[in-house]
Amino acid sequence: MVKKYFSCLLLLVLFLSISTTYSQISIGSPVLNFTQVCADESYNSTAPFKVEFSFSPQSALNLSNQFIVELSDANGSFSSAVILVSSNPGAITTSKGSLNFSFPQNTGGENYKIRVRSTNPAKTSAESVSFSAYYQIQNSPFSINNFVATASYCSGGSYVLKIDNPGTGTNDSPLKYPSLTYKWYKEALPNPILVGTTTSLSVNQPGTYYVETNYGSCTSNSYSNRVRVDSASVQISNITSSKGNPFCASQGATTLTSQVANSYQWYLDDVAINGATSITYDANKAGSYSVKVDLGGCVNTSIINLQEIQFNSSINIPDVVTLQEGESKTVIATTTAINPTFQWFKNGIIVPAATSNSYDITTAGDYSLVINQATGCASTKTFNFTFKYPIIDASVTSIPNLISPNGDDINDTWVIPQEYLGGTNTEVQIISASGKQVLKTDNYQNNWPESSMDFKNINPVFYYIITTKDKKVKKGSITLIK
Template sequence: MKSKITTLINKYIFVFVLVTFFSSTKTFGQIGFPTYGGFSQICAGGSIPTPPFIFNSYTINFTFTTANTYVLEMSDANGSFATLTGITILSSQLATSPGSFTFRVPTTTAGQSYRFRVRGVSPAETGPQSSPAIAAYYKSHNIDFTLNGGVSPLNVCSSGSFLLLIDNGPLSNDSPVDFPALKYRWKKNGVFVPGETGSSLSINSSGDYQAFIDYGDCSTFDDGQIEKSAKVTVNIAATGSTFTIASSGGNTICPSSPTTLSVDAGYQYQWSRDGVAISGATANTYVTGQAGSYTVVVNQGCLSTSAPFVLSTTGFNSSIDVQQEPLVNIIAAGETKTITVTTDAASPTFEWYLNGALIPLATTNSYSTPDVGHYKVKIRQTTGCDVTKEYLFELKEGINPKEVPNLISPNDDGKNDTWILPQEYINATTEVLIISPQGNVDLQTVNYQNDWPIKEIVFKSTNPVYYYIISKDGSPVKKGSITIIK
């Protein structure tokens, strides 16, 4: 009897295992696990390819049992498919199993835990995820770079900390700092400096320093890595002298009469304006007519940085009574618009331009015109400091903004139930756009019929506020809000 019971129990266990197995594999019965076609990580891209060349083309293989329309999906950097990485399919083979997709990753790819899966569209079927997860990075910068002008050794004064900086090159995208999303790893004497991931490093001790772009598992963080700086030897020397900048023209100058900035002679120099090194400014003097905050680094066996010297330029005050570009000034058909400039410039002259051409005889501080277009007025101070200012503005034919109601009460009492616009806003070239408090488009139309709100508005604890934009020929002419009250 005991034997029969045991046999019966074993049969139920076997049936349970089979049912469990088939139910657990049903979802992925037609699509096999994606496999990586010859890669264990994705180290793609590069703004300036140099040997060894890095390409952006990878292949995923998978098996399937029935014909379908298959798509390849790549997770986010954490392995979640709730948010997909926007890969680009270069080619695919989906006619017979095993199938394949060849793809490239976007320039924003950066993370350690990406996964892939294949999904059938019709009928709908989602395949299993690839395993293991892989690192994937797009190398937006893939050449070496320099620190602090490539100078080594650097002699630094011991009076405070010194900043190692990744150099910003003269061309677009020739320096890693042109890619703000990049992170870095720094080494001192071959050992990582903990917690430092930015494009600069503040130091206060001697040593050999080097920066590496952090591409996760796509990095080696050694001399074999392409995306690294040259090593810089920093020597902390005795505190140097204090240097003070003098200006031949004082703190305020005229751009047409530059001043000479100077410090003590006999050392090596690098001048900076507003924190940016000035190319070629390596003497103890620097001639400039440009406003800014100037400093000079003096190398006297150690480096000393002067206190900032703020230089401002002599100018004049002025204003114009129209909106400046990119805003637009609307005039009615046939309307003559008068534009006036107000200024305290000494002995000013005025030049007016329409669409880049000088307007003859327009030489006063005001100009009247019925013509639309892009205008410029140039004001020049001719007595004392010769300084010029410009204003750019556009005149465009349309409708002038009229009074628009900002409060309605749709309570069916026959008074103020709908949003009523002036007739000038009701035509085929004027668009009315109304946005709900949640940011959704509630109405978008031309030839508005003064019938909004079309559907009932639900009141909660507060009176809802909607927002509107009225545009003429694609240019906004009126914006505001509409408060709904009971």
């Protein structure tokens, strides 16, 4: 009985020994078909990278075994290994084995390694030789400074160059890809000088600068335009208008562009424009535009008097015209507009048949004329004018020496007795304090001045001379008050 027990024990030990020997496997160091990786979307999609590995004994493999290719981090550590590819269970049974794979989009560094491991039995190979690897997720030229070629800084200050994000037009900004790193260069002979590795660069030395996406020693198309940076005293810059000056407002806004600086604030007629803090501003109307720029240590202000393209026009009457009962006056417009159209209005209502450059006025009222130019630069001019009947106040028996032409319809004009008005052949002259004749007529209609007059501190004084048909003369002064 004891003999039979020892025999069984011996068979069990022999079985375990054979089983343990069967389960052991060794995997040789991976052999790579590359020494450097410069991958991009089109190339990477075909899984062009290959690893070969030897293992023995072949008989140690279980039918469910998989071979897995793992990638280290950029420093060669497998503590957070990335699986590049796995074989199907039982697909690789003979040595040498090989697998093809692609690289992840966040790959970027100089000291990657690869290893291979099996799952059944579990075994891990030695590490491969180290290699540089970069996935060129962005591989086209991009802009800094919105492609503006020059910039400036003040003495003792600096200018910040930035990668545009997103930038103008179809600019493919690399800042859309957080995994990327950068190398800034200053042009120099015999070779450019590396001056920075962040997304922006503070410059306080003259020179020409540019930036490349850091793809190690890989050749790529991911680089920026060149920018020449100088001291502010070297550069003189004005505001430019993309559609010229004057510009055609009916064709849309014109883009005003400042010199390149660290910060901007735009103004219209000396009033800050809310939110206008970039290098450009889209202006859709005329005015005095200015921009205050921080050049890094000092501030500079540039100004442009932006004007609109307009045609010239005029009418043959003043703003206010006195019309006698039964009288007719023809208003004539002249214009340089191309193929102009005319429309007349009375008291805000369109006069349908009045579409020529002239119009006969027979009654008092508020009139306007709209001239349109639809050819070329479309634009419009409007003239507003008033026809009124003469002021005749039979109660006025003396010549006044005070009036208040402030537009309140009370004592706005110099109203004199009826015996001196139009139709009596009386000559009326009004002369300023400096001796300038401001009115001379033999048909006075109690209508001077024909518009309100603005004065501040001193009440202006004028002098009148009234000469009747029988040569009798009246003289005196007229003081204007508020």
